[in-house]
Amino acid sequence: MTQAPASSAEPTRTHRRKAQTRAALVRAAQSFLAQGQTNTPVLEITQAADVGIGSFYNHFASKDQLFEAAVEHVMDLLGAVLDELTTDVDDPAVAFATSFRLTGRFHRREPQLSKVILHSALDILGAQKGLAPRVRRDIQAGVESGRFTMTDVDVAVACAVGAATFLGQLIQAEPDRDDAEATDQATEALLRMLGVSASEARAICRSPLPELQTAGLRGAVDEVATNGDTAR
Template sequence: MISAMSQQPPSRGQRRKLRTRMALIGAAQEIFAERGDLEVSIQQITEAADVGFGTFYNYFSSKAELLDAAIGEALEAHAAWLENLLSDVDDPAEVFASSMRLTGRLVRTRPRIARVLMSGRGALLAAPYGHAPHARRDIEAAIAAGRFVTEDIEVALACTAGCLIASMQLCTVAPEASAEDITDQTVLNVLRMFGMEDTEARRIVTLPLPADEPPSAAI
């Protein structure tokens, strides 16, 4: 039986601590998205978060730990967003393709999270958390269902990450270009690379996408 105490809502102090931690993470995400690094002082981070300097070390031991938390939070929010949007899709190949298409579009729809994902030191599809294990699961399920053909999951993930991030970078340096067209062409090529016939690959990349709601208010 779950105790009554475990069901109690967080106390005021716990809520305040959570808000402070999320303020620091939000400030780090903002700085990292703009700069691609955290080569700023802790003082600058705490000022951006509107948090006292001495408070920082109550939550993080270093800027590196804060950066890992900021990237991790962004990746987890991104993965949860995709999981929610695509929860009713049964075909793993469609889930995989739609995840890529939605992520590529973030360059226009959610530029902050897009910059964090692009600058995340290869974490988008290589980290043990966030979207990476979901992408691996979808590729493996598509192989098991006879939808994809690939001999090495690690190479497949690396190719996927490289293609996706490169297409997002292209959208960034060509602001007049259509992110939808660039992303969908990229996904079409990835599906072909995984052995899918052209007609079926084209059908998948023209499927309507679910409504694009923000992954998280924090990003």
């Protein structure tokens, strides 16, 4: 059997090496964000990632761009998990409520990843990836199906994203608070705002939830997709 020339394997090795470097930088950034250390110099980030400072600029133009990527990555991972858990849910109201209720519980279950997301709370609403676009999609589906009577989707999304963000901060700030009960109360209020009757909103928010598996979120940063790689 003829072996392929060594050079044909080189792009694969280079691609893998770039992916590993980018993943290490994202992991380091998430660690600093979780600790609230946003003023950390680039040099310190690269030292924590165990990569050269030159490699940093092969992937990111600035520290802000790295932090944005670190936040987006966590939000995308959580969003993908929520999508999988609601893919077979036909009722838009139940799908929206399930995702919101699980997101609230996420903050207590994964406090470090939660802090990464909440670090950029003011930017979540306008994000093109992660949770906000999924909230918009679910609310839009509810409006189009007639399930929701509140037809101003922009206002509805602002209320839902704002509630999710400040609820997460409340859960982080008050570790003794019952996060599940607080989340279900907030979800019930949002459903009523969207046009679901009080009795049905309560029933939806008292229904069983699927198990939120978050272990994969903690490790998935090692598999950061290189589609967003900006290496030059």
